[in-house]
Amino acid sequence: MTANHGRGERRRPRRPGRTAALTVVALMAGAGLAGCGNDGSSAGSSPTPASASASTCPTSTSSAAGAGAGAGQAGGTPSGQPGGGTTKLVQATTIKKTDNSTSTVVDPAGPAITCDTSAVTTTDDITYSSPTTHGVRTDLKLDIQVPKTSGKKPLVVYVTGGGWALADRTGNLDQRTYVADQGYVVASVQYRTTTGGATYKDALADVKSAIRYLRANADTYGIDTDRVFVWGQSAGGYLAAMTGVTSGDKAYDVGDHLDRSSAVQGVVDEFGPADLSRLAADYDQAAKDFNYAAGNAAAQWVYGPGTTRSVAQYTSQVAAADPATHITSATPPFLLMHGTADPLVSPSQTLNLFTALRKKGVDAERVVLTGAGHGDLSVAGLTGSSPGAASSTSPSASAPDSASKPWSTEKTMSRITGFLSGHSS
Numbered sequence: 262m263t264a265n266h267g268r269g270e271r272r273r274p275r276r277p278g279r280t281a282a283l284t285v286v287a288l289m290a291g292a293g294l295a296g297c298g299n300d301g302s303s304a305g306s307s308p309t310p311a312s313a314s315a316s317t318c319p320t321s322t323s324s325a326a327g328a329g330a331g332a333g334q335a336g337g338t339p340s341g342q343p344g345g346g347t348t349k350l351v352q353a354t355t356i357k358k359t360d361n362s363t364s365t366v367v368d369p370a371g372p373a374i375t376c377d378t379s380a381v382t383t384t385d386d387i388t389y390s391s392p393t394t395h396g397v398r399t400d401l402k403l404d405i406q407v408p409k410t411s412g413k414k415p416l417v418v419y420v421t422g423g424g425w426a427l428a429d430r431t432g433n434l435d436q437r438t439y440v441a442d443q444g445y446v447v448a449s450v451q452y453r454t455t456t457g458g459a460t461y462k463d464a465l466a467d468v469k470s471a472i473r474y475l476r477a478n479a480d481t482y483g484i485d486t487d488r489v490f491v492w493g494q495s496a497g498g499y500l501a502a503m504t505g506v507t508s509g510d511k512a513y514d515v516g517d518h519l520d521r522s523s524a525v526q527g528v529v530d531e532f533g534p535a536d537l538s539r540l541a542a543d544y545d546q547a548a549k550d551f552n553y554a555a556g557n558a559a560a561q562w563v564y565g566p567g568t569t570r571s572v573a574q575y576t577s578q579v580a581a582a583d584p585a586t587h588i589t590s591a592t593p594p595f596l597l598m599h600g601t602a603d604p605l606v607s608p609s610q611t612l613n614l615f616t617a618l619r620k621k622g623v624d625a626e627r628v629v630l631t632g633a634g635h636g637d638l639s640v641a642g643l644t645g646s647s648p649g650a651a652s653s654t655s656p657s658a659s660a661p662d663s664a665s666k667p668w669s670t671e672k673t674m675s676r677i678t679g680f681l682s683g684h685s686s
Contacts, residue, residue, distance in 0.1 A: 315375035318435035318669075351551035352604035353544035359601070359608045364615070364627040367676075369667035374439045374674050381406045381441045389450070389474040390467060390516055395458045395566075403471055404430055405448040406441035407482050415488035415685045416479075418472055418525075419449040420504075422495025422636070425562040428452045428464075433494065435669060440492075443678050446484050448475055452500065455558050458566040461503065461582050466515040468504050469523035473514070476521040488685050490527045492677065494636055495606065498533020499584070502614065505530075505595060506587035524593075527684045529677055531598045531668070532635055534606050535614040536583045537563060537572040543607035585617040594624035596680040600633025600667065628676050633667040 385404040392399060408414060417440055421432050430449040441447040452467035453459035468491065476486045493501030505528035507513045514523055534540050537559050541552040552559065553573035563582050564570050572579055580586050595618055597611040611627055618625040667673060 315377060318374055318376035318438050319378060320435050350605075351548055353541070353548040354604075355545045356602065356604065356608070357543040359543065359612055359629075361601075361612070361627075361629045363619075364612065364629045366629045366631060367672065369630040369633055369670050369673045371670045371672040373666060374435065374669055374671055376435070376438045376442050378438060378442075380409055381438060382409055383407075390470040392453065392463070392467065392470070392516060394453055394463060397457065399453060399457060401451050401453070401467055401470075402430060403448050403450045403474075405446065405475075405482060406438060407446050408441055408444050410444060412483070413479075413485035414444055414446050414483055415490065415681065416446045416448065416475055416482075416484045416486075417681065418468065418475070418489070418491045419447055420452070420468055420491065420493035420497035420500045421449065422493070422497045423454065425455045425496055425558040427456070428454050436674060439674055440678060440681075443681075445490075445681060446475075446482055455561040455566070460565050461500075461562050462513075464500055465503050465507070465513055468500050469514055470516045470518070472504075472523045472525065473516075473518035473521040477518040486522075487526070489525050490529065490681055490684075491525045492529035492531075493533060494531040495533060498530040499535065500533075501528050502530045502533055502535060502584040502595070503587070504528070506584045506589075506592050508593055509591060510587075527593050527680065528595045529598070529680060530595060530611065530614070532600060532603055532606050532611065533597075535585060535610050536575070536579070538575040538579050539607065539613070540572070540610065541607055543609050544604075548604070585614055588617055588621045588623060590622055592618065592621065592623045594680075594684055595626070596677065597625065597627040598630065598673075598676065599627070600630045600635065602632055602634045605635040626680070630667055630673060637666040637668045 383404065383406050385402075387403050387405060388400045389403050390401045392401065419433070419437055419440075421429055423429060428451045430451040433449075437447050437449055448471065450468060450471040452464040452471075454464065472489060472491070475482065475484060476489070478484075479486050491501045491504045493499070504523070505525055508524040509522075540559065541549040544552075551557075553571050554560075555571045556567075556569050557571075559572045560568050560570055563572055563578050570576075595615070597615050599606075599608045599611040601608060608629070615625055615627040
């Protein structure tokens with residue numbers, strides 16, 4: 262494995278406190294720690310941001326990264342059709358307005374996040390698991406960022422998006438570095454995808470394997486094993502949600518380090534799908550046709566490679582792949598976030614999951630960003646149409662930076678770090 266260390270003399274502006282802080286079909290809580298692992302580690306103090314100077318946060322340098330990579334989405338545009346060939350990415354041209362009366366609606370405009378990379382040590386290309394899919398072995402990697410502060414720190418496992426077909430762990434480096442800079446160990450994980458014939462069960466097993474690996478190596482990375490969170494975006498948001506709702510369910514633990522727990526203490530799900538049969542429920546017919554096409558990536562994610570089925574029907578398999586069907590009273594706290602102008606995952610997806618969580622008595626909050634799209638996905642990097650006027654989804658014009666990157670502002674990211682901080686004690 263290789264180690265990369267960023268250093269610099271920079272001043273960080275005072276933040277509002279820790280409590281105040283891709284894609285095709287495109288696709289981190291309560292004070293109690295009931296789902297924690299029994300690893301014998303004791304909880305340390307809550308993370309404290311390192312004191313240093315601020316600078317623009319680093320972005321991905323991966324050659325696989327597509328337009329806007331490192332800013333909230335995975336690189337590249339995978340195919341949503343059978344055979345893995347290239348295809349146009351169909352974005353919704355109209356988005357039905359969602360009832361956000363039970364959610365917290367915020368304007369994400371404001372200063373962009375800044376980072377002190379000298380306060381974090383980064384180690385890349387760590388093999389955490391080597392599963393076999395259809396006879397082919399895959400060495401799965403993770404990149405980890407560890408704050409240069411003493412004591413055990415909470416762990417945040419980041420799961421990238423990529424439309425079920427890509428899992429570029431190098432993406433979204435700016436937001437990951439920002440969270441690490443606040444005092445959290447952040448590990449970005451690769452997982453198996455439909456490109457290699459994997460389904461959601463394989464990818465879920467991979468995320469849980471990564472959590473167990475990190476608990477097993479907690480002393481190496483200064484991890485407090487009683488404070489583990491999972492955070493994902495888009496397809497990664499889906500996997501974060503599935504990891505949370507199956508927390509403590511041994512049926513999904515496969516592979517190494519089975520003496521360790523894969524349970525998490527909180528979930529951050531940003532614009533993740535849930536019920537795939539309603540993935541395009543808020544959209545125009547062309548977007549529906551694309552997302553429900555027989556044998557597409559979503560169908561392969563549920564039914565496996567070579568399927569000729571569609572996710573349009575809520576079959577027993579689609580239901581089993583829906584996080585809402587796995588919720589129990591022991592499910593850890595959730596923070597769900599979505600943009601009103603998301604043209605790839607219907608905003609009602611996180612609303613419906615949020616409603617299901619609350620009905621089961623789970624500590625959950627949903628935050629809606631006005632005018633925000635599918636992460637900080639660059640429209641110029643996509644093939645397809647932009648959302649139209651039917652949705653009240655024009656981006657905020659309060660500040661150029663926040664208009665183009667609403668998911669990377671201090672106001673938006675403070676929601677995530679505030680959630681982590683609030684559930685790390």
